[in-house]
Amino acid sequence: MKRRGSGANSKAGTRTFEALPPTKNSRAPFAESWWGRAWVAALEESSLDAGRLQRGRTYARGGAVGDITVGPGSAAAQVRGSRPAPYRSTMRVRQFTDQEWDRLLDVIAERAANIAALLDGEMPPGLADDAEAAGVVLLPGPQDLEPRCNCPDWGYPCKHAAALCYQVARLLDRDPFVLLLLRGRDEPWLTAELGRRNMARAATEATSGTSDVRAPAAEPAEAAFRAELPPLPELPEPPVRPGRGPRLTEASAPAPGVDPQGLELLAADTALRAYRLAVAAADVDRHADTELPALLTEWQDAVRIAAAEPEACARIAAGCGRPRAEVAVAAEAWSHGGAPSLDVLERAWTPPxxxxxxxxxxxxxxxxxxxxxxxxxxxxxxxxxxxxxxxxxxxxxxxxxxxxxxxxxxxxxxxxxxxxxxxxxxxx
Structure with missing residues (x-):
């Protein structure tokens, strides 16, 4: 999923992080790294209410923040508050322009230690100062953050958005690429672009005689194409559990008339269904007597989703054009035995x-x-x-x-x- 907008955003995707576990120490800082502490400082300096920040810290430590989706210019999550349904909170971050990125990448590529540190999960100590000298303020300030939430609280930020921001600080501690993604570029694009600049720099040094780097001997294309290719590797084992679909932020909302929460539900369900089919296919390869699960009808699939997501029962009933009570009893049957149980509910037959x-x-x-x-x-x-x-x-x-x-x-x-x-x- 990509965010619509300028060309600066088209090169970055999104990353979804599983909900962070609650913390037992109520006095432990949310960030240990200097770049994580800078994020927390920017949040707290932009706040108009210390009390809401305190409640946000309590929410974050208590595990109220769900999976966090980070994309170019925003971080979003569902945050549990006082009502049964969670609120949707977002923190918008100013993205760099193409010109700012060009200057920042030149600063990073100047020193090989910068790239090595980033790949090791560290922010190079002097990078922020070097970037600022080049006209790029890497770490966000209070003016760069814009909290949003669909709760009725008028605070800036409200406690739900504050809880999200404190959890983002914990993500920044673990991976500085999260900060760069918030600024508009993802890790694959950054590493590829830094590699390209390194190669260009090495070629320049080799041409000028300042490097011992030598290009490999050229090989005729015909010989290269005739070379015997190595065998394909074995298929990897399926993952331990399925992934989750990305969270839809305001910046990546679908077209008008499309329910974002419904689309998120379908994306998560698709991931689960694909995972189960992949596991079943792997079993077929290992065991000749194993069969792939039968394809479901549209009604069976709707009932399966309703059984897995009871809160979506009304939405599914409306989409199927059936009474909610009919979908509810069908979902209950499915939860006890899948398609055979649904068949028993809906069809009478004459046994011996x-x-x-x-x-x-x-x-x-x-x-x-x-x-x-x-x-x-x-x-x-x-x-x-x-x-x-x-x-x-x-x-x-x-x-x-x-x-x-x-x-x-x-x-x-x-x-x-x-x-x-x-x-x-x-x-x-």
Whole structure:
């Protein structure tokens, strides 16, 4: 994802960092590095309310700040406040112009130690002074920061945006490239551009006789193309867990009429779905008897997402053109058994008569006390007078159901034993 804007922004993408864990020490500083402390100083000097800063520090230390997405000119995250739904907070940072970047890169490339320090996760001690001498103020000042939040607090910054900024200081401690990304350029572009300038500098020195660098001997193109290529490496193992989609900031918001939160949800779900397919494909390569998961219908996929994200149920129902209650009960069924459970909810079928009779016999043998009044219809056994029901799936499992508000709802996970499934349905 790229931010729309000037050409200075087109070379930088975004990075999403997982939510930082809470800190136990309430007096520990948010930044240990000198560049991280400069960020905190800029935040606190721009604040109009020390009390909100204090609450922001408390929010940050308590783990209220979610995943942080850093892009050119902004850092954004969801911050939990007093209401159930989190607020969306953003800190805007002034980006460098193309001319400022050109001067800054010349300053960095002048010394090989600068590049080595950056790659080691350190900001070279003299870089800020050298850059300022070249007319580029690397570290942000109070005038460079602009907090924003969709909460009703009028503070500048509000406690949610302040919490985000304090957590960004912790990110800066770990990776100085975060600061450079906020200023408008990402790490891949920076390292490539610094490498290009180093090569140009080395070529100039070699031509002038000030360097021992020699260019490798040229090789005819025909011979190079005929050379035998090495075999491709083995496919890597899938990651331990799927990644998250990027957070949409105000600067990267989609076209009017597109719900940003809905788009974020779909991006995160796509990452999860792709991860599971990749893991399944790796198993297919290793085990001949493994099959890829079946493709889902549009309705099944919508129900799957609703089961994973209950807060999106209303949005999904509107998109499907179905009542919210129908989507809710379908999502509940999916959560207990996936596509087979949804099929049991929506479709009645006629199993072999002997299968239903064996279930009735098992229930009569296991129940203590008066026999349960059971009514059989196709694949369903209903306990009359107790709002409990068992449904036999074509997978051979029994699915427990209960009647709530006049409708049948899945009660729990299926079981091959109808006695166990009925105990779940009866709350036993």
């Amino acid at each position: 008569p002997r299968a239903m009779e064996r279930a009735r016999e098992a229930l009569r043998a296991e129940r203590v006390g008066p026999a349960l009044p059971l009514r059989t219809w196709r694949n369903r056994l209903t306990v009359e007078g107790q709002d409990a029901q068992l449904r036999l799936g074509e997978d051979g499992l029994w699915y427990p159901y209960v009647k709530e508000r006049g409708s049948w709802w899945p009660r729990g996970a299926p079981d091959p034993d109808p006695v166990v499934a009925l105990a779940v349905a009866l709350g036993e």
